[in-house]
Amino acid sequence: MQNQKGGRTMEKMRLSSPAFQDNKKIPAKFTCDGDNINPELVIENVPRGIKSLALIMEDPDAPNGLWVHWVVWNIRPNIGKLVEHSEPRESVIGKNSWGHNQYGGPCPPSGTHRYIFRLYALDTVLDLAGTASKGQLDVAMNQHILAEASLTGIYSESDGPS
Secondary structure: OEEEEOOEEEEOOEEEOOOOOOOEEOOHHHOOOOOOOOOOEEEEOOOOOOOEEEEEEEEOOOOOOOEEEEEEEEEOOOOOEEOOOOOOOOOEEOOOOOOOOOOOOOOOOOOEEEEEEEEEEEOOOOOOOOOOOHHHHHHHHOOOEEEEEEEEEEEEHHHOOO
16 A cells, blocks of 8 residues: 655555564464564564654454553664564563563464554654553553554464474
8 A cells, every 4th residue: 555645655664574474374483382482573664754663462362352462662763673582672662461571472272363463653752661561552652653554473272283
């Protein structure tokens, strides 16, 4: 999708991964059945004037409702990619649903689940402590989101080791 602005064509912000395609299986390496490390994420077409990026990884198919796997904010807008098995320097890692300030890979108790990585381009740097949760990040981002992108991976408890 493209937008016209100022007589030139602007590409929509994009989030992708060399580890898996959108709406395809996340390799076990990035789950609790493997190394439980974050996959590389490639960020493209960040709009000009953005002050920071925020990323949320969540499972909307969890038995007790939305399960948050990773919450990161104040990512530099020119970062280009989040490297596999690392946290972006100078960013803040919030609390996931396990209560930890780190990536927690897919670990479905049963069935097939969707894991959605949502990237937000913000017009501000957030003044939010690392003790914050996704809900607190959502409130802090309100009225500051200028662009969004997402990437969905699929994983099933049957995809793990037998």
